[in-house]
Amino acid sequence: xxLTLSHLQALLPVILISASAIAVMLGIAWxxxxxxxxxxxxxxxxxxxxxxxxxxxxxPVDTPLLTIDSLTLFSxxxxxxxxxxxxxxxxxxxxxxxxPKEEFYLLLLTATAGAxxxxxxxxxxxxxxxxxxxxxxxxxxxxxxxxxxxxxxxGVKYLVLSAAGTAFLLFGMAFLYAQTxxxxxxxxxxxxxxxxxxxxxxxxxxxxxxxxxFKLSIVPxxxxxxxxxxxxxxxATLFLASVSKLAVFVVLxxxxxxxxxxxxxxxxxxxxxxxxxxxxVGNLLALQQSNLKRLLGYSSxxxxxxxxxxxxxxxxxxxxxxxxxxxxxxxxTLAAFGVVTLVSSPYQGExxxxxxxxxxxxxxxxxxSAVLTVSMLSLAGIPFTAGFxxxxxxxxxxVEGARWWLVGGIIAASAIGLFYYLRVMVTLFLVEPGMxxxxxxxxxxxxxxxxxxxxxxxxxxxxxxxxxxLINWTAGL
Amino acid sequence: xxxxxxxxxxxxxGLLCWQAERWxxxxxxxxxxxxxxxxxxxxxxLWWVGDFTLTTVTEPGQWAxxxxxxxxxxxxxxxxxALDGLSLVLIALTGFLGVLAVLCSWQEIVRRVGFFHLNLLxxxxxxxxxxxxxxxxxxxxxxxxxxxxxxxxxALWGHSGSEGKTRIRAATKFFIYTQASGLLMLAAIxxxxxxxxxxTGNWSFAYEALRQTELSETASxxxxxxxxxxxxxxxxxxxxxxxxxxxxxxxxxxxxxDLAGILLKTAAYGMLRFALPFFPEASAEFAPIAMTLGLxxxxxxxxxACGQHDIKRLIAYTSISHMGFxxxxxxxxxxxxxxxxxxxxxxxxxxxxxxxxxxxxxYERLHTRxxxxxxxxxxxxxxxxxxxxxFVVASLxxxxxxxxxxxxxxxxxxFPVAPVVVVIASGGLVLAAxxxxxxxxxxxxxxxxxxxxxxxxxxxxxxMMLSILALVxxxxxxxxxxxxxxxxVMAQVEVLFLEAGPPADSLGGEDSP
Numbered sequence: 001x002x003l004t005l006s007h008l009q010a011l012l013p014v015i016l017i018s019a020s021a022i023a024v025m026l027g028i029a030w031x032x033x034x035x036x037x038x039x040x041x042x043x044x045x046x047x048x049x050x051x052x053x054x055x056x057x058x059x060p061v062d063t064p065l066l067t068i069d070s071l072t073l074f075s076x077x078x079x080x081x082x083x084x085x086x087x088x089x090x091x092x093x094x095x096x097x098x099x100p101k102e103e104f105y106l107l108l109l110t111a112t113a114g115a116x117x118x119x120x121x122x123x124x125x126x127x128x129x130x131x132x133x134x135x136x137x138x139x140x141x142x143x144x145x146x147x148x149x150x151x152x153x154x155g156v157k158y159l160v161l162s163a164a165g166t167a168f169l170l171f172g173m174a175f176l177y178a179q180t181x182x183x184x185x186x187x188x189x190x191x192x193x194x195x196x197x198x199x200x201x202x203x204x205x206x207x208x209x210x211x212x213x214f215k216l217s218i219v220p221x222x223x224x225x226x227x228x229x230x231x232x233x234x235x236a237t238l239f240l241a242s243v244s245k246l247a248v249f250v251v252l253x254x255x256x257x258x259x260x261x262x263x264x265x266x267x268x269x270x271x272x273x274x275x276x277x278x279x280x281v282g283n284l285l286a287l288q289q290s291n292l293k294r295l296l297g298y299s300s301x302x303x304x305x306x307x308x309x310x311x312x313x314x315x316x317x318x319x320x321x322x323x324x325x326x327x328x329x330x331x332x333t334l335a336a337f338g339v340v341t342l343v344s345s346p347y348q349g350e351x352x353x354x355x356x357x358x359x360x361x362x363x364x365x366x367x368x369s370a371v372l373t374v375s376m377l378s379l380a381g382i383p384f385t386a387g388f389x390x391x392x393x394x395x396x397x398x399v400e401g402a403r404w405w406l407v408g409g410i411i412a413a414s415a416i417g418l419f420y421y422l423r424v425m426v427t428l429f430l431v432e433p434g435m436x437x438x439x440x441x442x443x444x445x446x447x448x449x450x451x452x453x454x455x456x457x458x459x460x461x462x463x464x465x466x467x468x469x470l471i472n473w474t475a476g477l
Numbered sequence: 478x479x480x481x482x483x484x485x486x487x488x489x490x491g492l493l494c495w496q497a498e499r500w501x502x503x504x505x506x507x508x509x510x511x512x513x514x515x516x517x518x519x520x521x522x523l524w525w526v527g528d529f530t531l532t533t534v535t536e537p538g539q540w541a542x543x544x545x546x547x548x549x550x551x552x553x554x555x556x557x558x559a560l561d562g563l564s565l566v567l568i569a570l571t572g573f574l575g576v577l578a579v580l581c582s583w584q585e586i587v588r589r590v591g592f593f594h595l596n597l598l599x600x601x602x603x604x605x606x607x608x609x610x611x612x613x614x615x616x617x618x619x620x621x622x623x624x625x626x627x628x629x630x631x632a633l634w635g636h637s638g639s640e641g642k643t644r645i646r647a648a649t650k651f652f653i654y655t656q657a658s659g660l661l662m663l664a665a666i667x668x669x670x671x672x673x674x675x676x677t678g679n680w681s682f683a684y685e686a687l688r689q690t691e692l693s694e695t696a697s698x699x700x701x702x703x704x705x706x707x708x709x710x711x712x713x714x715x716x717x718x719x720x721x722x723x724x725x726x727x728x729x730x731x732x733x734x735d736l737a738g739i740l741l742k743t744a745a746y747g748m749l750r751f752a753l754p755f756f757p758e759a760s761a762e763f764a765p766i767a768m769t770l771g772l773x774x775x776x777x778x779x780x781x782a783c784g785q786h787d788i789k790r791l792i793a794y795t796s797i798s799h800m801g802f803x804x805x806x807x808x809x810x811x812x813x814x815x816x817x818x819x820x821x822x823x824x825x826x827x828x829x830x831x832x833x834x835x836x837x838x839x840y841e842r843l844h845t846r847x848x849x850x851x852x853x854x855x856x857x858x859x860x861x862x863x864x865x866x867x868f869v870v871a872s873l874x875x876x877x878x879x880x881x882x883x884x885x886x887x888x889x890x891x892f893p894v895a896p897v898v899v900v901i902a903s904g905g906l907v908l909a910a911x912x913x914x915x916x917x918x919x920x921x922x923x924x925x926x927x928x929x930x931x932x933x934x935x936x937x938x939x940x941m942m943l944s945i946l947a948l949v950x951x952x953x954x955x956x957x958x959x960x961x962x963x964x965x966v967m968a969q970v971e972v973l974f975l976e977a978g979p980p981a982d983s984l985g986g987e988d989s990p
Contacts, residue, residue, distance in 0.1 A: 382621060383617070384618065388618070392667075395667060399668050426633070430633075466548075471551045
């Protein structure tokens with residue numbers, strides 16, 4: 001097929017992000033300038049975001065390798081917004097970093113481009129390519145402050161386990177190819193991969209599930225999550241928790257919707273069990289954590305357990321549920337990690353992530369802790385926050401599918417989850433006389449990072465009060 | 478629109494209190510006081526001008542005031558507020574106890590005054606929302622939302638009890654109990670909405686629509702249980718009461734007043750408004766079990782109250798006992814008993830609020846709630862012991878107090894339906910006398926620990942006590958205005974029960990605690 005102008009127009013955001021990555025790289029080669037690199041990144045991301053927003057509602061455009069439909073555009077908006085938040089936080093965070101600062105933005109832009117390709121993929125080649133383009137820069141980002149033992153450990157750990165996941169994924173793809181002789185998703189779906197392929201097709205499907213499960217840290221593939229979350233520098237963890245997870249989940253969603261293999265009863269039962277185990281184990285393991293980043297890591301495991309429910313139930317509500325839940329999870333997570341990053345900014349060694357660093361934060365930084373409180377409430381799914389709308393959807397979907405075990409699991413997991421979310425919240429308000437740990441810089445509210453987290457918290461509340469625009473948007477996916 | 482303001486005023490007042498702290502510690506107190514007084518005045522005004530006989534048996538769903546706008550059209554969710562006699566009485570109660578809660582923390586709360594009143598007013602706003610919301614989604618939103626400020630109230634301004642029972646632990650326990658049971662109710666609400674959607678093709682969470690939903694027998698039993706458990710945790714009904722004594726004992730006085738006075742009543746309200754009308758048949762079948770649980774609650778609460786050393790824990794256990802009576806009345810389905818339940822709810826709110834405030838005042842003077850360290854306070858404390866005697870007597874149901882009217886109506890109204898239950902429940906009254914007198918004896922009589930006099934009641938404290946006492950006596954001597962207001966609502970519930978088939982006349986002798 002030939003590429004027409006409309007194809008080019010649809011692909012322009014990805015091209016723009018790649019071009020900004022090159023521009024930032026050339027800029028670094030010419031003269032190092034932290035502010036300049038950050039500015040270039042922000043301009044590139046913003047331009048791409050504007051383009052995507054204008055493209056919303058356009059007819060889907062397909063190329064042999066990529067599909068730009070409403071789900072793609074939806075994910076692109078979320079990816080670009082998260083990357084922007086990440087870039088803004090990184091600027092404040094890296095100010096105090098002694099080593100080279102500018103490369104972080106290069107890695108960030110590359111990973112963003114990878115995520116955008118991943119969510120748009122309609123061919124196993126682009127799927128693999130996007131996933132690797134997303135993961136490779138993440139190793140660098142997680143190990144960015146490599147003089148810290150934990151950061152280096154996080155990077156290496158993620159590298160090894162991610163490579164293992166990728167191996168599973170590739171192996172699974174090979175099986176599918178052996179069965180069907182196709183690599184493009186529509187062709188695979190039409191050939192009925194996994195269904196008629198007997199043991200080979202089934203093995204391929206399950207192996208792909210395992211590979212993606214690693215990236216989503218679904219139990220039992222979750223072991224890397226807390227260490228990597230704890231060790232990685234704030235902005236890198238923020239990116240990992242938001243963009244990387246979102247992109248991989250969207251691709252899994254695409255596979256499940258399009259492929260008959262995932263609609264088989266057997267694989268759905270498997271997904272249901274994984275969902276139940278993931279939400280319970282994630283929440284249970286979070287109970288004993290005294291490190292906020294670890295705690296959020298376990299909490300993200302639990303949230304992807306909830307999200308898996310949207311893959312289990314066949315219903316016209318399923319994609320809408322996944323969309324709504326992704327948005328609500330994303331805003332709350334970004335706000336929470338944003339606060340952690342701001343409290344640790346500018347960089348002075350290990351992040352301030354231990355819970356005792358946050359004792360009485362409310363009485364020193366009322367707005368910052370209000371943001372963290374709102375995001376915790378949202379993650380716990382309390383009414384008047386976005387998280388409640390998400391939880392409402394998940395519960396509705398489970399009830400609609402009459403999966404009463406999952407309903408029970410969601411209720412039990414939420415009750416367990418409350419325990420640690422409440423612990424974080426109340427810590428913020430406890431007074432400890434004469435105690436002054438790490439703190440955000442006094443003028444944090446004037447900085448861009450402060451505005452970003454306040455905006456996110458505002459969004460959490462607005463979406464909780466008036467979710468109709470979000471619902472209308474996701475209902476069209 | 479006036480209904481929206483009833484909810485919004487406390488929320489806005491709370492925000493104002495938070496910001497007003499910069500003008501000194503007194504500003505939030507006065508703002509909070511004015512806000513709650515405003516709510517009280519509005520609800521009394523509505524009571525004065527409104528006609529609450531509208532909700533007739535033949536035409537259910539007629540409200541004295543109503544307000545609805547679409548909220549989430551995707552699921553047919555509306556902001557639907559409506560007021561009838563029952564909700565009005567409870568909102569007026571909320572306003573009154575809100576004023577008391579602000580007044581009783583005037584000297585108790587000295588740290589972070591603004592944030593305290595933000596939480597206090599948001600609880601009250603959430604409670605008003607619960608009493609007004611008719612859309613089930615909205616109802617659930619308010620039901621869950623009021624937990625958060627309550628959590629903060631207990632966790633941040635509470636007292637850490639003895640034996641390693643910290644206030645944060647108590648607050649977390651309270652939150653998890655109520656939130657988990659609330660999610661169970663949400664699942665039941667969703668299932669109801671899905672069944673309704675499957676039947677009619679339309680999404681709706683509206684009260685009238687969901688009431689008409691046709692349910693299979695098993696479905697209605699399960700869904701009824703979902704609602705019942707959520708309300709039973711809040712009421713509380715005995716196997717699910719674990720959070721209550723801790724939360725009460727650890728909460729600041731204002732928190733205890735709110736908890737005992739209003740939050741427990743939201744559960745009874747939920748049963749009357751939602752659980753019974755939605756599932757009349759299933760509820761009628763469930764009635765024997767519910768009444769048995771009520772009996773267990775009466776005796777369990779009373780017996781455990783006798784063994785407490787902490788004065789607030791004692792009062793908390795008596796709440797369990799009193800709510801047992803309310804539960805029996807609700808599931809008896811007779812109008813007289815249901816009216817009695819409303820009177821008892823109000824009376825219990827007054828008497829327990831009075832006792833909690835008094836124990837708060839004792840704590841301010843003695844810095845302990847342990848009754849073993851008290852004794853012989855009569856004569857050292859001015860008029861405080863006298864007031865205590867009045868509320869203790871009200872709590873045990875002495876004629877002339879509103880509690881007597883409520884308990885008498887409940888027992889009298891339930892007797893034709895379930896005589897055995899009434900006979901056993903009457904035994905609870907004896908225990909009530911015992912624990913009430915134990916409280917009085919241990920705290921105010923007996924050998925004195927010291928002889929020097931303690932500070933008497935100041936004008937603020939005296940005024941609070943006097944106003945509660947006046948209400949207890951007024952509704953004890955002349956409960957008719959109250960009965961007129963709620964009569965039509967209760968009559969409707971009775972009709973539902975009668976339509977659901979013969980009410981639990983199988984209550985021969987199989988139920989003993």
